[in-house]
Amino acid sequence: MLFRSVRLGHRVESIAPLAASQKAGSDDLHHGLEIGGHDQQTHAPFQLHADAVVLACHSNQAAQILNGTQHPALPMLHAIDFQPNTAYLHLDASLMPRRRAAWASWNYLNQSTQEASSAVSVTYWMNRLQPLAFSEDVFVSLNPHRPPDPKKTLEEVRYEHPIFSEAAVKAQADLQGVQGSQGVWFAGAWTGFGFHEDGFRAGKQAADSLGSRVCAAPESLAKAA
Template identity: 45%
Template sequence: MKIAIVGGGISGVTAAWYLSKQHDVSLFEANDYIGGHTDTHQIDIAGKTWSVDTGFIVFNEYNYPNFSQLLRELEVDAFDTEMSFSVHNADTGLHYNATNLNKLFCQRKNLVNPNFYRMIRDIVRFYKQSPDILKQPNNTQTVGEYLKKHHYSDVFIHDHLIPMACALWSGPSVSLLEMPVRYLIAFMANHKMLSLTRRPQWRVVDGGSNQYINQFIKRFSGQIHHSSAVEKIQRIDNGVVVTVNGQEQSFDAIVLACHSDQALSILADSSYDEATVLGNIDYQKNHMQLHTDESVLPPNKAAWASWNVYVSPALQEKCTVSYHMNTLQKLEAPVEFVVSLNSAERVDPEKVLVERHYAHPVYNEKTMAAQQRWADISGQRQTYFCGAYWGWGFHEDGVRSALNVVQQINGKAE
């Protein structure tokens, strides 16, 4: 079959890699690079070039089995990293690093702070109590409703749980409180985050995440079209017509591996099901800056972690988190490389190296309902859908959804 794939992120790359083993595949990407949220930058400082990731950064073998298999097939190496987490509350001055007891109490006054001990007790209680929600399949509570019902403290909510969720999903605190609580707990349980021990070992791709993209490009047998935004898709009998840069091309099938809202916008003849499913998934835009301004990290260096969340009531409408790349990628650089989301007012513009805008799915009841309807639209009229938005929004979800599409297509082709 002659197949077009729209979107060169992890889902499009995975679909292209496996489909090209049996089919003639053309991959179309609107940007001048492929990779999507796999976005590695070459930064020259002090006579040396540093490969710094700004989008996809970490994975683990346990929760990312399909992505790990893809890396092995592409012969891409990875190494262990530290996944630590810190919070700095701008209004109260509270800051801590949850790595170990010494760093947890790096702000020594917390040794005699009753609110801090209340937070710790609530963390332990939440880890023990929250899995019970998974036994209630019909529970429709939001995170906010659940926390209120079980009388969790404000310090636990606003200085621990919500900042952690913010760092995971790049979403503002207001939307995370509206997330279905079963969704949050299922994710945390799946990733062994509800245990103080036996957590999976996190890893980073050696040389930067785009190493797997580079290996894919070298080995891919199909065609890659950069700077080729698909303008329109029209379904016809036994095929599809794709318009790119004003030119029409015909294919036997098409895989939409872009964001759901982008997919809907280019379907010239979208069905009712496509419109209702794809249209019910919202996105949160995030402004990313790669910079060397360490002032955005906690004021106490002992509190610096891999993921550093900045909490302020004035910033509830956006996620403000900074990733310390020297720690995550083990960069022994003469400067601190920091990736910050939505922190432009705190970052010295003279120290900014790269700026990007990323979009992340918003996880609410509408999104959950839409995710259940993948089979209603994928495989209809020679059109297939994949993307991380069909799962928790992470790399493994993108790979898994692409494999589902590959199975659909190859099953029909047999």
């Protein structure tokens, strides 16, 4: 079995069944799907032919790709909402606890100081979270009540995170019944609790279902599954 991934910068925009005439002559293709999209830099179109596709993107992005098809997963994909979150990579220690002795790897910003918002607000102390090759303190703040000092800001990134409402949790369960339908599989942290482990588990589950034995799950993940 041959696994291929789309190239970095290639944006998938559609998945459609291959016409019988396009399948003719290819002994390798059984299901026959055409994956189409564009290179985001050059805008050049690309096409790939495959038997099965794993959409390892967010559910709303998968819904966009399958838009216009009759795929049975669409109601489940639409049932999961996402909320925008802004992260800053910065050097501004004023978003950390005042007393350095109180600094931890994750530092929650006091809810009472924030405007009415349900978004989690936290500053990560990167030097403590992972070994860095320098001693200067570097932070990542997620949804801070005020942005860090622009002169001390290295990067601002907008992310989207799934909202695990009752409807979303039901959709996650229902999704299992349509995995692989029309040759399309779904993976990503949104299929679980939104953590790295969930992304790993979902990707491995899709690969296993396709007949691959890529690697054994670490014992802790296998137990949690």
